[in-house]
Amino acid sequence: MKSVCVLGMGYIGLPTAITFAKYGMIVHGVDINQKIIDKLQSGEIHIEEPGLQNIFQEVLTAGNLTFGTIPVTADAYIISVPTPINSDNTANIDYVVSAANSIIPYLKPNALVVLESTVPPRTVEDHLIPILSQSHLRIGEEVFVSHSPERVIPGRLLEELINNDRVIGGINEQSVEMTKKLYSCFVKGKMHSTDATTAEMVKLMENTYRDINIAFANEMALIAEKIGFNVWEAIRLANFHPRVNIHRPGPGVGGHCIAVDPWFIYEQAPNIAKLVHTARLTNDYMPNFVAEKTKHLLEGIEKPKIAVLGLAFKGNVDDMRESPAVSIIKKITEFATVSVYDPHVKENWNSKVDSYEECLLNADLLLLLTDHNEFTTLSPKYASQLMKNKIIFDTRNLFESKAWVEQGFDVHLIGNSSLATLNLISNLSNA
Incomplete structure (x- = not known):
């Protein structure tokens, strides 16, 4: 050939x-x-x-x-x-x-x-x-x-x-x-x-395995928010076990594979693929949780502005397919002005700006949705000079919290609760 x-x-x-x-x-x-x-x-x-x-x-x-x-x-x-x-x-x-x-x-x-x-x-x-x-x-x-x-x-x-x-x-x-x-x-x-059918299932099983693992991590993060422990530290320590490899929680699952492929299995056997279905529902719920917690963190602030870092579904790529960031941004625009910065995504997007300055200027809350390497270089001191209120919600565990706290920021990490969020989790779980 x-x-x-x-x-x-x-x-x-x-x-x-x-x-x-x-x-x-x-x-x-x-x-x-x-x-x-x-x-x-x-x-x-x-x-x-x-x-x-x-x-x-x-x-x-x-x-x-x-x-x-x-x-x-x-x-x-x-x-x-x-x-x-x-x-x-x-x-x-x-x-x-x-x-x-x-x-x-x-x-x-x-x-x-x-x-x-x-x-x-x-x-x-x-x-x-x-x-x-x-x-x-x-x-x-x-x-x-x-x-x-x-x-x-x-x-x-x-x-x-x-x-x-x-x-x-x-x-x-x-x-x-x-x-x-x-x-x-x-x-x-x-x-x-x-054979062809087995090959089709192999790819679906690979991505569904990862989806289920992420769903477990996300469920543990929600439990951490409920009862008060740091899920990131717990996962880190659990993964020292030689037969344990828990994935990372986050704002949801994106990309054309993991967020989609499990549904192909579920469609073929909906009465049997119960674990597959539950994992999908768990991961699909996370953007709602992030949006609701963001709203909670802004309580008492009139006409709030949110600075969002990240549109891509994962760090250091420009791929927005099935990105949870897109879903979250649509939800938070219902209660706040939103400014979005992503150095990798070239596609035009509502509220997308071209620099940190435009994104953070007069913002009340910084919402990190994608773990691009570029975001690790953002100076807490510089951010504090631009923002109106100093609130951070990090959904990727990317920022070094101590450095931001030293600049007066109120830092919130998904899966690491504070007493202020416990009532929110109770209300969401009851709903």
């Missing part, structure tokens, strides 16, 4: 296309968003990822990578499009269906189609194969199909694309072997063979 057509130029598809091109493949990247294609064709990437722009320039100069809004004939096709959830928490595979339909006119005998998008179990068997069958090529004999879910995180995409193990789930043995051969041009991790 010498040529690859990658459908979907998002956070996974674009780095995948660039990596294939770097390692000698002729790659065509496809996206239905003309603005994205125009930007890529002009030599600029539209996502933030360390080192990606430099490699992008290399492969463009070498002539190994082209872009367009429609596919081309290739030896292999990789579908890496979004799979969001609908408002009722069911899976939306419309992009997968559309991508599969778009390649039918270009399929040729011995073509390989790899679905990388995270999907509900049996998507390959029940949706992808019937669509590809419309090509009138024999599935498993003339067109080979597999599912190999991405297993990388923003901020480390290039490293993990190459070094992480991959799960290869094919519809038959030849599909598996062809997929292994395709990825072997750059993958250094081990490639594990299985």
